[in-house]
Amino acid sequence: MQVKVISPDIVTYGAMVIGGVLREHGHEVSISRSIEETEVDVTLVISLYSTQHLMDERIKNLIASHRKRGGRCYVGGPVSAHPAMVLGELGPDAVVVGEGEVTTPCLILKGPSSDIPGIAYLGEEGMVYTGPSPPSSMKRPLPLIPSDIKDQNVRGANVYIETHRGCIGGCGFCQVPRYFGQDIRSRSIEDILTEVQVFKDAGANRISISGGTGSLYASEHGRMNVPAFVDLLKGIAGIMGPKNLSSPDIRVDCITNEVLDAIRDSTIGWVFFGIESGSEDILKKMRKGATVGQVREAVKRCRKHGLKVAGSFIVGYPGESADDYQKTKDLIEELSLDDVFVSAAEPIPGTPLADLVLSTPQAENPVYMSHTGDYRSLGLSEAEARAFDLMLHADLCKPRFTMTDDRTFNLYLAEVKKQGSDIRRATECLLRYVN
Incomplete structure (x- = not known):
């Protein structure tokens, strides 16, 4: 089956992963950041990473036109946290709710069905939600990389690759712990390094690692695995070069001397803290789980x-x-x-x-x-x-x-x-x- 994955304006890593999974299932898959019509016999999978996409007339018109001509269109990504809103604003055939590596291939094969977990669609009596999607294995096929990856710029990097899922934090403004949970699920370092090499071969010049808080890679039971994180940075830098890797997103309470030395020696040498506020009252309201005192100490140590x-x-x-x-x-x-x-x-x-x-x-x-x-x-x-x-x-x-x-x-x-x-x-x- 022909499938086109669209990630509007920026091809996200998540869209590339879904593209790779569908390719592994034997589909003929293309991937694009352009919002444009395609042949009616091509199934559209649209990966949306911003609430603003739900109000984007380009996306609305694309979905309406494709379905009117008899094509199928499915929507997934972080916006799926509120499937009723996605269905109401965009009108796709179905929404992939949560992690899509297991659900999306089933949906492509069968169409919307009550026996596929992790989807929402409109039935005769309103929205049908089949329950949460199953957690995806961290062992997966290589992502489908767009041919122009070298031209993409996401905060200075061509792509943010995923090293793990989940975050021990519970920040009230953040979707990560709600989308992936607070338990850390990490990929093997061998799989990550293989993927990094593939991105480099495809033309990527700079890579950033992502996963909520980078230094939580391979953590267990809330305890950091510092040696694993250090080895991860060294391994990626060995492929990309130390000035072509960034590990920006770190919590102020998830650093050690070894972590900071590894960031200094194997990356561009920057740390990005989500500080958010200088008010203890607002930090509590945000559920940040960190104090202004911890912020001061973290910056000093860096x-x-x-x-x-x-x-x-x-x-x-x-x-x-x-x-x-x-x-x-x-x-x-x-x-x-x-x-x-x-x-x-x-x-x-x-x-x-x-x-x-x-x-x-x-x-x-x-x-x-x-x-x-x-x-x-x-x-x-x-x-x-x-x-x-x-x-x-x-x-x-x-x-x-x-x-x-x-x-x-x-x-x-x-x-x-x-x-x-x-x-x-x-x-x-x-x-x-x-x-």
Whole structure:
């Protein structure tokens, strides 16, 4: 059977894995980032990684057109956490809910059926949900790599490969522990290195490792397996070269001296911490499971090991006060991070943050509250204003002073306005499907 896997705009690693699995099952499979019509006898598998895809007219029109002509279309990916919303907004034949390595081949072969676990589809009396998908084996075929992988850029890498699934954390804004669970399931280092070589042969120049928190690779019962992680980095660097590997996503409570030395010696030398807030109250509301004191200590240790440190921050969390926000500004000034990423709180389906946003009146939600402070002439919401202000503030606090010019000002302004607009659209989409 002919199958086309579409991952809009960026071909994600997950889409490549599903493509490889389907190829292993004997299908003729192609993969693309382009949202374009194809022959009616080709089954479309669309992998969506952002809630914004549910409101993308290109995707809606593609699915509607393909089905109208008699073709079959299935949707999967992280958006499947709320299958009713996917069915209602996009109207595919079925949704693959959760991990798709086992479910998708069955769906391609049989079509929507109540005896296939992990799918949702519209029956005569409404949505039929067949229950959670079975956890996938970490032993799997090689991914289907697009021919233009070298041209793809995802935060500086051509691809983020998966070394394990699950995360011991329970951050309320994050989908990883809800999608994959909190137990760590790791791939063998031999399989990972074989895959890395295949990506390099296909033209990938830089690879990043992913899995929620990179240093949790091969962990068991919540305890880090530091030697395994060190060997992993050394092995990948031996294929790609140390300046062509990054291991950015690390929890502040998941580092050791050996881990930091390995990152320094085998990668581009950066650590990316999800710091999120300088307020202990907001960190608790976020269920972050880490303290500001741990953040300070982690950044200090990274500097001692000669590493560059980047941090991500979330503003506009429901319940964040002006005092909470000021504590975040103060922490950024104190830490003087090498790079900072700022976003407003987005309610991703299936997360506690989504539940919190849906239960918060709009008048009390910072993404809807009108900003009345220093940036009121820009027409921003309170969440947008805090994000904009924090971006400007972070530039002033970097070790190498960065002057904000008109171009940077306008880029930041456009970014926060887009974030605010996207989050409001996502919130309103969620509201349409609240039981």
